[in-house]
Amino acid sequence: MTKDDIKETILDILSDIAPDDDLSTLKDEIAFREQLQLDSMDFLDIVMELRKRYRVQIPEEDYPHLRSMQSTVDYLEPRMRDLQKV
Amino acid sequence: MYDAIIIGAGLSGLAAGIRLAHYEKRVCVLERHTTIGGLNSFYRLRGRNYDVGLHAVTNYTPKGTKRGPLARVLRQLRFSWDEFGLKQQNGSSIIFPSARLEFTNDLEVLRAEIARVFPSERDNFERMLAAIPDYEALPLDRADDSARAWVREFLREPLLVEMLFCPLMYYGSAREDDMDLAQFFIMFRSLFCEGFARPAEGVRPLMKLLTRRYKELGGELRLRAGVQRIVHDGGNAVGVELDDGTILEAKHVISSAGYVETMRLCGEANATTEQEAGRLGFVEACSVLDRRPTDIGIDRTIVFFSTEDQFHWRRPDELVDLRSGVLCMPTNFDFESPVDDGMVRTTALADFDAWRALPEPEYRAAKEAWYAKLAATSAQILGDFRPHVVDVDMFTPTTIVRYTGHAGGAIYGAPKKRYDGATFLQNLYLCGTDQGYVGIVGALVSGIAAANHRVLQAS
Numbered sequence: 001m002t003k004d005d006i007k008e009t010i011l012d013i014l015s016d017i018a019p020d021d022d023l024s025t026l027k028d029e030i031a032f033r034e035q036l037q038l039d040s041m042d043f044l045d046i047v048m049e050l051r052k053r054y055r056v057q058i059p060e061e062d063y064p065h066l067r068s069m070q071s072t073v074d075y076l077e078p079r080m081r082d083l084q085k086v
Numbered sequence: 087m088y089d090a091i092i093i094g095a096g097l098s099g100l101a102a103g104i105r106l107a108h109y110e111k112r113v114c115v116l117e118r119h120t121t122i123g124g125l126n127s128f129y130r131l132r133g134r135n136y137d138v139g140l141h142a143v144t145n146y147t148p149k150g151t152k153r154g155p156l157a158r159v160l161r162q163l164r165f166s167w168d169e170f171g172l173k174q175q176n177g178s179s180i181i182f183p184s185a186r187l188e189f190t191n192d193l194e195v196l197r198a199e200i201a202r203v204f205p206s207e208r209d210n211f212e213r214m215l216a217a218i219p220d221y222e223a224l225p226l227d228r229a230d231d232s233a234r235a236w237v238r239e240f241l242r243e244p245l246l247v248e249m250l251f252c253p254l255m256y257y258g259s260a261r262e263d264d265m266d267l268a269q270f271f272i273m274f275r276s277l278f279c280e281g282f283a284r285p286a287e288g289v290r291p292l293m294k295l296l297t298r299r300y301k302e303l304g305g306e307l308r309l310r311a312g313v314q315r316i317v318h319d320g321g322n323a324v325g326v327e328l329d330d331g332t333i334l335e336a337k338h339v340i341s342s343a344g345y346v347e348t349m350r351l352c353g354e355a356n357a358t359t360e361q362e363a364g365r366l367g368f369v370e371a372c373s374v375l376d377r378r379p380t381d382i383g384i385d386r387t388i389v390f391f392s393t394e395d396q397f398h399w400r401r402p403d404e405l406v407d408l409r410s411g412v413l414c415m416p417t418n419f420d421f422e423s424p425v426d427d428g429m430v431r432t433t434a435l436a437d438f439d440a441w442r443a444l445p446e447p448e449y450r451a452a453k454e455a456w457y458a459k460l461a462a463t464s465a466q467i468l469g470d471f472r473p474h475v476v477d478v479d480m481f482t483p484t485t486i487v488r489y490t491g492h493a494g495g496a497i498y499g500a501p502k503k504r505y506d507g508a509t510f511l512q513n514l515y516l517c518g519t520d521q522g523y524v525g526i527v528g529a530l531v532s533g534i535a536a537a538n539h540r541v542l543q544a545s
Contacts, residue, residue: 019166020150037152039222041162041538048109048542 005085006073013049017042028069050076054083087335088112090541091326093313093351094342096124096490097526098518100296101533102340104163107303109542114334115305116326118312122297124342124490125497125519126526128290131479134427136372138481138489139497140289141388141414141431142282143172144257145275145527146191154280155221159530162538169295172283173420175387180249181467182392187249191281204246214240221275224268226505229522233270234263248397253277253390255399256412256433258524260364260498262400269503269522276525282387284419288426292526316341316351316514323514326351338544339511340536342518345500346493348509364496365401367438367483371460374477375428379415384430384468389413391467399435406456407435408463430471432464438483438494453480498524507536515540 001009011023014036021036032038046066050056056079058066065075090106092099095117106113121127127138145155149167160167177195180187185203189196201208214237219225234251241247251265254273259265265273285291301307312329316339325335341348349359379385392398392410399410411434417426444452457480465472483495492499503522507515517536518529 016164017161018152019164020160021152039158041158041534044538044543045162052109 001080001083001085003073003077006076006080007069009050009053009085010046010069010072013046013053016049017045026069031068032066053086054080056080056083087337088114089336090114090338090340090537091116091334091336092340092342093326093348094124094518095119095122095297095307095309096342096518097126097293097296097529098521098523098533098536099124099340099342100293100300101159101163101530102517102537103300103305103307103533104296104303105534105537106541107300107305108164111541113305114336115300115307116311116313116328116334117307117309118329118491119489120309122307122309123289123293125486125492126289126293126529127489128288128293132477134374134477135288135290136479137288137290137416139370140284140526141257141412141416141433142175142284142419143170143527144277144280144282144525146172146174146281146283155276155527155531156280159527159534162534163296163299163530165295165299171285171291173286175282175284176418176420177386178253178282178388178390179386180252180390182245182249182252182395182397184395185245185249189278191283193279196278200246204243207241207243207246210240210242218271218274221272224271226268229266229268229505230502231267233265233267236267236270245395248392248395251399252392252397252410253412255397256390258498258528259399260366260496260503260519261501262365264399266503266522268505272523272528276528284416286421286425288416289526313343313351315353316348316511318352318511318514321510321512323511337513338541339514340517340533340540341514342516342533344492344518345502345504345516345520347491348514348516352509352511352514354510362500362502363493364499364501365494366399366498367401367436367441367486367495368433368497369406369436369456369460369480369482371432371457371480372478373430373432373461373464373471373475375430375471375474376476377474378417378428379430379468379471380418381428382469382471382474384415384471385418386413386468387415387418389467393463402435402437405437405440405452406460408459410434411460411463413464413468428474430464430468432460434460436483436495438487438496441482441484441495442487449484453482456480492519507532507540513540
């Protein structure tokens, strides 16, 4: 998967978690928490959706990497580059 | 071997089930009754649909709201706001002999009412509002402190205190004479800061929505499958034994049966645990009308009343306590076209032991007699709807025990809440009422929390 594929995957997960939110205005570098007001339960969901869809395991100490779209994609790229997009 | 077994197909159990099934856990929801719903079930009688107990969905927040329990529930269960079909209340009242307060889903209305009726309390009320913490910041170390003592730090007028506690207690205090502080904060936000709403067809579409989603995700639901006991060994739950003797094994067990009820299932009930059972039972009379309440001038959605300025919140000495109650008009919400019959629901405190002691013919006679008294009291508050009553149904605390198994018919469960859901068994957790969350949205939050914290995060 390319960085763009990963971004698309995250957007897809976010649109599942927050179907009523407009994600088209989401800024890559600003924290999800600020833009979407996600709470800790929602972050757990991003982690679990990645595990469910791509079998990617993210240890709890790495959760801070999921701060914004930019940091999430940077963190996931080496872990997902060999995977095929579903 | 299941990843998780959930006892009870009510809102909390199904919410837990949806979360677990969504993340590919092998999960089974067990329900003793012949249908789903638990304390929020529904039934059909003489050609009409009834909800068991729904007055309103509390915690209403408008579409697009990102914070708060309703938003959290929708995100966690992957529903869009529209799917719940919530329509707002028209306006509700708190009626006491010496004063009356109106409120809606706009907190400004209550603010203005308090300034109008209790001008000296205006600033005190503001200070109290500012001190009520967010849901995320509940003081769990002081969770069962006295809410009355806390409120008295702000408010001086005893009548205002009683009037505010009346709706809060009726919609969720399991404790007599007082409320847990955490419970007070939750209820205050859910009633006065958020508000009331209802789907046009009551709880039925909501329960069906949850069940359908749960099954689509591969969750297993077994009705007529009562749990006889929770099998445990060395501090761990191993599984459950059903009424028919079947043993089902599971890595985790989540019980919505209630704390005392769950201890009984574990064979661990004793005098101490039994003392924790809830004491507050209720009767509810549904008066079906031949027209809408608005046609006869009854435009309020919900009316909380007390016939004395001192509000009494404890188990009554007789079958029913007529000194206070809640009147709900389920069609008085912002529906384009209400689908249900016009109805007045009257709820009042009742004594389970007194009802249970009645043999069958006396029980039926008492129900009829107390219906008449409840309807008369309701008519005094609302205006006389009784000439328009075409059908009646009524539950007592014994009805609740029969269909839900909740001890003493105490719909708000045990006074001592277990906010973390923990039990003496490592992998057995509580969800539902005894975890401290009440109401439709609260029950869903509770099931979600149990699934997340106890099963998903643990694996």
